[in-house]
Amino acid sequence: MIPGVDGFMYPNEVELQWSLLIVLYPYITGLVAGAFILASLERVFKVEAVRPTYRLALLTALAFLLVAPLPLQLHLGHPERSIEMYLTPHRSSAMAMFGFVYLWYLTVVLLLEIWLEYRADIVRMAQTTTGLTRLVYKVLTLGSENVSTAARIIDDKVGYTVTVIGIPSAFLLHGYVGFIFGSIKANPWWSSPLMPIVFLFSAMSSGIAAVLLLYMLSMQVKKRPIDMPCLDTVARYLFYCFVIDFTLEMLDLIHRTYEADESFRSLDFMVHTRLFFSQVILQICLGTLVPLALLAATQLFKFGALARRAMYITAGSLIMIGIFAMRWNVVIGGQLFSKSFLGYTTYKVAFATREGLVPAIALMLLPFAIFLLLVKLLPPWPEREVVDAAGEGRA
Amino acid sequence: MRRLLHDAGHLVRPALVLLAGIGLFLVLRGAVIPKNFGQYGHYRPGALADIRQRPISFAGQDTCVMCHDDQAKVRAAGKHAHVACEACHGALAAHANDPSAVTPKLPETGSLCRRCHEKDASKPKWFPQVVTAEHSGGTACNACHLPHNPHL
Amino acid sequence: MDITRRDLIGIGTKLLVLGSVGATLEQITGAAPPSEAYQMADHWWGMIIDIDKCIGCGNCVRACSKENNVPQGYYRTWVERYEVEEGKQPRVESPNGAMDGFPPSTRTDVKSFFVPKLCNHCADSPCVQVCPVGATFVSPDGVVLVDESYCLGCRYCVQACPYGCRYLHPAKDTVDKCTLCYHRITQGLTTACCENCPTGARQLVDFKNPHDPVHAFLRDNKVEVLKPYMATQAKVYYKDLDGSVR
Numbered sequence: 001m002i003p004g005v006d007g008f009m010y011p012n013e014v015e016l017q018w019s020l021l022i023v024l025y026p027y028i029t030g031l032v033a034g035a036f037i038l039a040s041l042e043r044v045f046k047v048e049a050v051r052p053t054y055r056l057a058l059l060t061a062l063a064f065l066l067v068a069p070l071p072l073q074l075h076l077g078h079p080e081r082s083i084e085m086y087l088t089p090h091r092s093s094a095m096a097m098f099g100f101v102y103l104w105y106l107t108v109v110l111l112l113e114i115w116l117e118y119r120a121d122i123v124r125m126a127q128t129t130t131g132l133t134r135l136v137y138k139v140l141t142l143g144s145e146n147v148s149t150a151a152r153i154i155d156d157k158v159g160y161t162v163t164v165i166g167i168p169s170a171f172l173l174h175g176y177v178g179f180i181f182g183s184i185k186a187n188p189w190w191s192s193p194l195m196p197i198v199f200l201f202s203a204m205s206s207g208i209a210a211v212l213l214l215y216m217l218s219m220q221v222k223k224r225p226i227d228m229p230c231l232d233t234v235a236r237y238l239f240y241c242f243v244i245d246f247t248l249e250m251l252d253l254i255h256r257t258y259e260a261d262e263s264f265r266s267l268d269f270m271v272h273t274r275l276f277f278s279q280v281i282l283q284i285c286l287g288t289l290v291p292l293a294l295l296a297a298t299q300l301f302k303f304g305a306l307a308r309r310a311m312y313i314t315a316g317s318l319i320m321i322g323i324f325a326m327r328w329n330v331v332i333g334g335q336l337f338s339k340s341f342l343g344y345t346t347y348k349v350a351f352a353t354r355e356g357l358v359p360a361i362a363l364m365l366l367p368f369a370i371f372l373l374l375v376k377l378l379p380p381w382p383e384r385e386v387v388d389a390a391g392e393g394r395a
Numbered sequence: 396m397r398r399l400l401h402d403a404g405h406l407v408r409p410a411l412v413l414l415a416g417i418g419l420f421l422v423l424r425g426a427v428i429p430k431n432f433g434q435y436g437h438y439r440p441g442a443l444a445d446i447r448q449r450p451i452s453f454a455g456q457d458t459c460v461m462c463h464d465d466q467a468k469v470r471a472a473g474k475h476a477h478v479a480c481e482a483c484h485g486a487l488a489a490h491a492n493d494p495s496a497v498t499p500k501l502p503e504t505g506s507l508c509r510r511c512h513e514k515d516a517s518k519p520k521w522f523p524q525v526v527t528a529e530h531s532g533g534t535a536c537n538a539c540h541l542p543h544n545p546h547l
Numbered sequence: 548m549d550i551t552r553r554d555l556i557g558i559g560t561k562l563l564v565l566g567s568v569g570a571t572l573e574q575i576t577g578a579a580p581p582s583e584a585y586q587m588a589d590h591w592w593g594m595i596i597d598i599d600k601c602i603g604c605g606n607c608v609r610a611c612s613k614e615n616n617v618p619q620g621y622y623r624t625w626v627e628r629y630e631v632e633e634g635k636q637p638r639v640e641s642p643n644g645a646m647d648g649f650p651p652s653t654r655t656d657v658k659s660f661f662v663p664k665l666c667n668h669c670a671d672s673p674c675v676q677v678c679p680v681g682a683t684f685v686s687p688d689g690v691v692l693v694d695e696s697y698c699l700g701c702r703y704c705v706q707a708c709p710y711g712c713r714y715l716h717p718a719k720d721t722v723d724k725c726t727l728c729y730h731r732i733t734q735g736l737t738t739a740c741c742e743n744c745p746t747g748a749r750q751l752v753d754f755k756n757p758h759d760p761v762h763a764f765l766r767d768n769k770v771e772v773l774k775p776y777m778a779t780q781a782k783v784y785y786k787d788l789d790g791s792v793r
Contacts, residue, residue: 008639010664010711011622017702017715077700077720084680084699086420087428090437095703096679107416112409119405142412144405151402158406185777186673186709339711340793342639429697438684442694443587449730452614453739478745482606486613511604511745515651517628517659518602522746 007343016335016347019355021071023331024363026177026199027324028068031367033174033200034207035061036110036166041237043163049233055380056218057211058114063371065106071363072098074354094180097172105173109166115140116159118378120147136377174203181330188263189334194252201245206323208238209316214371216313222381228305232298235312239295242319246288249326266341274336274344279329287322291315454491456480462494466543473544474523483507483542504536585733590688591754592727593782594741595764596663598789600748603628603661605648607740607749612646614728614739621714623725624665624740629791631658637791662792663749665740666691666712666725667773667781674704674713683722689754689782690729695721709777727751754782 005014039057041047073079082099089096115122123145126137175196181187182195212234219226256264271279294315298308332347350356434440459480460467470476481487483502490497514524525531531539540547603626611617611624625644630652631637642649645661652659668691675683675691682698685691698721705713705722716723728738736742737751752761764770764786771788772781785792 008627008641011625011641011644012705012714013711015714017705072701075701077702077715077722078698081680081697081699083427084682084697087424088432088437088681090679090681092676093679093703095677095701098679107413115409142405142408144408146402146405148402150398151405154399154403154406180703184673184677184707186707335706339709340639342636342793432681435687436684437681439681439694439697442684442692442697443686443729445694445696446692446726446729447733449615451731451734451736453610453731453736453742455731455736455742475745477747479742481610482743482745486610510606510648511602513651515603515649516655516657517630517649517652517661519599519660521599522602524602 004346004348005343007338008340009338009343009345010340013335013338014345016332016345018331018335019075019347020332020349020357020360021075021355021363023324023327024071024360025068026174026203026331027206027327028064028071028363028367029174029177030199030203030323030327031064031207031210032061032068032105033170034204034209035064035211036170036207037204038208038211038234038237040163040167040170043160044167047233047237049229050237052227052230053211053215053234055117055378056215058110058117059371059374059378059380060211060214061207062110062114063367063374065102065110066370067363067367069102070366071360074359074363094176094183097176101169101173101176105166105169109162109169113159113162113166114378115142116155116162119155120152121378123147171200175200181334186339187334188261189267189337190330192252194248198245198248198252201241201248202323202326205238205242205245206320208234208241209319209323212238212312213316213320216309218375218380224381226309228308231312232308235295235298235308235315238316238319239299242288242292242295246292249288263341266337270333270337270344274346275329275333278325279333282325283322283329286318287325291318291322294318451488452486453481454486454488458491459487469541470543474546475543504542508536508540508542587687589755591782592689592732593668593752593754593761593784594665594727594738595750595752595761595770596783596785597748598660598662598785598787600746601626601661601663602746602748603645603649604745605645606743606745607663608644608646610739610743611725614731615726617723618717621716621723623712623723624663627662627664628652629658629660629662629789630654631789631791632656637793639793658789660789662785662788663740664710664712664773665783666727667710667779667783668725668727670780670782671778673707673709673777673779677703677707679703686729688733690727690732691724692726692729693722693724695719695723698722709774709779 002009002014035057038050039054039061042050042054073082076082085096085099089099119141122137122140124147126134126141126145129137178196178199181190181199182192184190212231215231215234216226256267291314294311297303298311303311335345336347337344352358429439429441431440432438435443456467456479463480466480470478484499485502487497487499490499509527512524512527514526518524536542605626607624608622608626615623617623622644625641626649627639627641627645628649629637629639640649649661668685668689670685670689672685672691675685678684679701680697680699681694683691683693683704695716700715700720700722702715702722705715713722713724715721728736728740731738732751738749741749741751750760752764753759754761761784765784768786770784770786772784773788773792774781
């Protein structure tokens with residue numbers, strides 16, 4: 001009897017291959033995609049109400065994007081060979097796309113858009129600061145200090161185009177992760193054409209929730225008033241995204257239960273036992289039904305600003321936890337049952353090893369540290385006296 | 396036009412940074428990519444030679460028979476005709492390589508024979524199997540059976 | 548003393564034997580480089596397994612482990628025991644992959660048999676399809692191999708294999724699996740598992756060899772591959788495989 005195994009597993013299946021870090025990776029890229037989509041709401045779809053969160057969303061996306069490759073590096077048996085994905089990418093493998101899509105999104109979309117948006121501020125700070133800070137800003141100007149109105153109008157136009165390109169790029173950055181799982185015919189828990197879309201909408205939900213929470217937290221810390229119409233609009237789009245996500249997940253569940261193919265009995269048993277807490281309690285009840293009810297209530301009934309803020313914080317936090325649980329259920333759940341459909345194994349999260357709990361927590365905290373750094377370097381909220389000039393520049 | 400170029404001039408800079416990056420990557424790639432990668436398919440052809448050169452542990456019965464043809468003749472006449480030498484005697488390529496330096500130990504029949512011939516409901520019915528405790532009561536198998544030609 | 552024809556024949560045979568032994572020993576120890584007489588294009592390797600001949604002795608598992616230095620707790624090949632009772636899910640076990648055989652069973656009330664398993668060396672392999680860098684591949688002679696100096700250890704291929712034949716080597720941190728004893732079959736030997744199978748349940752086959760027994764085997768018997776619906780073009784064929792086998 002093998003400890004932790006019920007029934008029969010193929011001998012090499014007993015040990016899980018993709019650990020907590022592989023749960024973390026889609027979660028992080030999901031936040032990136034979601035935050036960026038929120039930013040594009042204002043830039044491309046002209047939802048003016050969410051303007052106060054625009055720069056914040058970009059910085060959130062960048063902070064998480066910079067951390068995204070790290071769980072993968074820690075997971076690889078030979079991280080020093082990861083350059084091979086750039087040298088000899090295997091075109092039939094979805095995973096080989098990662099390197100290129102990531103670099104494309106980082107450079108041509110996110111960094112470029114942030115540079116264009118912040119250029120005026122960077123030039124101003126390069127001119128007004130001293131010492132090492134001045135050097136940093138000077139480098140960031142890339143040598144050009146042209147912030148004339150005409151130049152800034154061009155920046156605006158180019159930034160718009162970059163955002164338009166950025167939307168499908170963000171979809172690709174996170175959608176391909178869904179395809180990595182969805183295209184594995186060997187695993188019936190993963191193999192589904194719905195997988196990339198479910199991943200995408202849950203990513204958008206978690207990303208928008210993240211920006212919503214960060215906005216409220218930042219305003220609290222900076223002791224500034226929260227723009228309630230902005231917050232209400234963000235929450236409204238969060239609700240829309242989440243409804244679609246819920247619908248897709250329900251569709252998957254109903255379809256599986258109805259067709260009840262060979263794998264169903266085994267998967268059903270797994271959900272009721274090993275995945276009960278993470279799937280039924282965390283993902284479905286706390287992570288989906290409760291926030292859906294809260295958000296629906298704010299849309300249907302009138303609540304005071306304080307009550308709404310409390311509901312948004314609760315719903316947003318639960319959504320973020322629920323989407324993490326969803327990633328856990330997909331990645332870990334897909335490895336808990338045997339491909340013989342005759343047994344189950346257990347996943348024990350290691351503590352301080354390379355793929356353990358400690359690095360996972362560190363990797364989840366790191367983006368917030370980077371975010372703080374970015375906010376200091378590129379303040380999302382222009383000073384009062386520059387507001388008018390900034391308003392003028394953005395035609 | 397000149398006005399446009401003047402106002403858009405700063406956009407050249409990030410473009411240059413990107414191009415420089417791509418250029419650097421291409422140079423690095425040319426230097427680091429394994430030789431002849433893709434010759435037979437999307438892999439390093441040297442891997443085939445690497446795997447072929449791994450050391451061998453089992454000599455194979457054709458080799459054993461070259462020196463031990465007396466035992467081979469005895470075996471060929473009986474039920475163990477198609478049981479390879481090393482199936483019972485263990486991996487002996489080292490012995491075939493240098494017979495005097497590596498002398499194999501004779502296998503212990505008690506546990507060895509039981510592995511195949513202990514009665515088991517899952518074994519095919521045609522296969523000779525006994526409950527050894529009842530059959531021999533602890534006596535060594537080769538007290539009665541000649542291992543190379545075991546049928547009595 | 549006259550040298551008779553018989554003497555000459557005797558001397559000639561001994562010289563021939565000595566020459567062959569010498570040549571074979573050279574091949575075994577690898578003193579000479581692999582013979583270029585082996586042309587990959589002339590071969591397309593696979594395996595045939597006869598369920599009715601498997602006695603679950605575990606010799607194949609032990610031999611493979613010895614020949615290929617397989618780390619303990621991981622299996623390039625293994626044997627499963629099935630106990631199929633009417634109207635119930637099959638009961639399957641594989642104690643330590645059958646490295647030490649199986650504890651004898653007295654359950655004569657159920658249908659029970661042994662199933663040896665290994666990498667199926669699929670011609671349309673899903674594991675090769677998903678490798679991001681080209682570290683695993685199908686060789687020109689039909690063997691699915693891993694380039695251990697190129698593998699990143701991402702384990703995508705382990706997830707993609709429907710048969711559970713891959714694992715991460717704990718010391719090398721690269722993916723490992725059955726190589727069909729490529730280092731042996733390219734030198735005219737058979738695989739370690741087939742060599743040591745006492746009943747001939749497992750046999751290495753070469754589809755491109757017109758005289759290979761595989762052609763008669765496939766034509767004259769009811770054969771099946773594991774999980775045919777996965778359409779991986781598996782090249783390990785089983786004779787008399789029961790429908791309950793997963």
